[in-house]
Amino acid sequence: MIANPETTANANKRLVRRLVLLTVGMFAFGFLLIPFYDVLCKITGLNGKTGGRVEVVEAVKVDESRTVTVEFVASLNIGAPWEFAPKVARMQVHPGQFYQTHFWAKNLADQPMTGQAIPSVSPGLAASHFQKIECFCFNRQLFQANEGKEMPVTFRIDPNLPADVRTVTLSYTFFRIDNAGS
Incomplete structure (x- = not known):
């Protein structure tokens, strides 16, 4: 046919x-x-997105009767020539009060590199209650060859965080963002 x-x-x-x-x-x-x-x-609140920078810092009453544990975690993308770690692993904080901590990063390469940290907060429910006032994650970080530096994070936990959330984890993954293929 x-x-x-x-x-x-x-x-x-x-x-x-x-x-x-x-x-x-x-x-x-x-x-x-x-x-x-x-x-x-x-x-x-999935994926722990905190919504970025806090533009207006409103006065809130500090809840001194309550303590929340904030854990800090640092990781690197695979094959990144960096050292990256929190200066402290955890802090006890009162919701509403400002705190500052630091992360340490070092470029292990023999050439300048730029990196940026991407934050995540867990549990996801806490992400909208974690307010970063100052953070190295807001900007790209230029490191000269073998340069290391402390990078600050100023934050507070909103007192409206549900009472059953007793631990919040702030995690950063540090990425190389220039000449990553070379």
């Missing part, structure tokens, strides 16, 4: 149109996932 060339051509055109529509649909879906994910994280 021999197929009609005109029928085959029409079938091929329909197939190409469907494949193009499928490709456009997949691209649009992927493009829309980013804002959808950000909205989902903001609503649910």
